[in-house]
Amino acid sequence: MNSIALKSFVGLRQSSPEKPQLSVQAKPVTVHHRKMKVIAGISSPKLSGRNLRVAVIGGGPAGGSAAETLGKGGIETYLIERKLDNCKPCGGAIPLCMVGEFDLPLDIIDRRVTKMKMISPSNVAVDIGRTLKPHEYIGMVRREVLDAYLRERAKENGANVINGLFLKMDIPKDKNAPYVLHYSAYDGSGTGERKTLEVDAVIGADGANSRVAKSINAGDYDYAIAFQERIKIPDDKMVYYENLAEMYVGDDVSPDFYGWVFPKCDHVAVGTGTVTHKGDIKKFQLATRNRAKDKILGGKIIRVEAHPIPEHPRPRRLSGRVALVGDAAGYVTKCSGEGIYFAAKSGRMCAEAIVEGSENGKRMVEEGDLRKYLEKWDKSYWPTYKVLDVLQKVFYRSNPAREAFVEMCADEYVQKMTFDSYLYKTVAPGNPLQDLKLAINTIGSLVRANAIRREMQKLNV
Secondary structure (H helix, E strand, C coil): CHHHHHCCCCCCHHHHHHCHHHHCCCCCHHHHHHHHHHHHHHHCCECCCCCCEEEEECCCHHHHHHHHHHHHCCCEEEEEECCCCCCCCCCCEECHHHHHHCCCCHHHCCEEECEEEEECCCCCEEEECCCCCCCCCEEECCHHHHHHHHHHHHHHCCCEEEEEEEEEEECCCCCCCCEEEEEEEECCCCCEEEEEEEECEEEECCCCCCHHHHHCCCCCCCEEEEEEEEEECCHHHHCCCCCEEEEEEECCCEEEEEEEEEECCCCEEEEEEECCCHHHHHHHHHHHHHHCCCCCCCCEEEEEEEEEEECCCCCCCEECCEEECHHHHCCCCCCCCCCHHHHHHHHHHHHHHHHHHCCCCCECCCHHHHHHHHHHHHHHHHHHHHHHHHHHHHHCCCHHHHHHHHHHHCCHHHHHHHHHHHHHCCCCCCCHHHHHHHHHHHHHHHHHHHHHHHHHHHHHC
């Protein structure tokens, strides 16, 4: 059902034939970009006595990255975040490419995971990570640390960081009139002062419950509830998780997702999520803890967190001079639930489109300038989302299918392809012979899974 709904999304590649500018395919890419930039410059009026003014709503990875890029690009930037010490319930895994691409300092990375255990419904554990090179790892971060760092870097590059709660937005009736933002500004006293801010464009990076999305009638989407407990475990138990993460699959921990134990600086994050059975989330969390109980024995819960996570992009991600990024746009992958990298990347790409379209803040931008971000995003990442959507539908549908999935994960070729694609956010080129072997093994695993499911159904009759 989700895949059918995706076809109508604004900005996705299925709708691109409606845009005539995409028909110019014979020209080199560099010439194409220069031409588009000149057209934008001619059609957009120059700003007199000031630079383009843009507000970024939300100070997570998407908002922080967007604000930094805007500030660097000469844009008068305002970043509004309601909770500067926010600790979003998030596994906190980031791919290796993000460390270099976003120039992240190593001291904000709590753990460098080089080993993973995928644990089946019957508690068969498969070790993953044998194909990693010595320098490769998955970074584990705490969101309150990462988010604060990105906001501070945005501030250093000229962004005005406002501790405030975005309330609503007045949409302009005239073409180049400003958007009027209404927000409550906090001064540390706990009471907010109502204020307004006029801007030329808005980037909505305010998460799954985005008020910016509601302001532009962006539509709803299915969402998962993520529930996570941070557990301080004894030092001798923490040694086990020094560079190891665990993922549990099974109907007991989630009917449509997975449970996890991810290491942090001095504790572990234990969590799970679900789309279809949100009311049972605490039951699934208890089951996740029970599956890992021997390894976290003696632990003390130091924080409990819960938050919605989008399951697919919103029907609309752009309207006028307002664009959505990160969770607000719905950029969380199926199957893995990954969102940090895609949030930061989308924020940066959207901001780059604004900087380019405004000629470093000297001209007004139009919807066409922001649409370039969507076109670039969909071209780069649409295949990734579709592949993971298919994987979730195939392998998360029953316990026998999950057993087959874990069995597949034992294959070194599967591990190499998976890790290469995850760490570097590219579709890893395959070996035709190995691909054929993998296809045969996958079919075999699914046949065995279906046979097991039928036998289980007979026992339940």
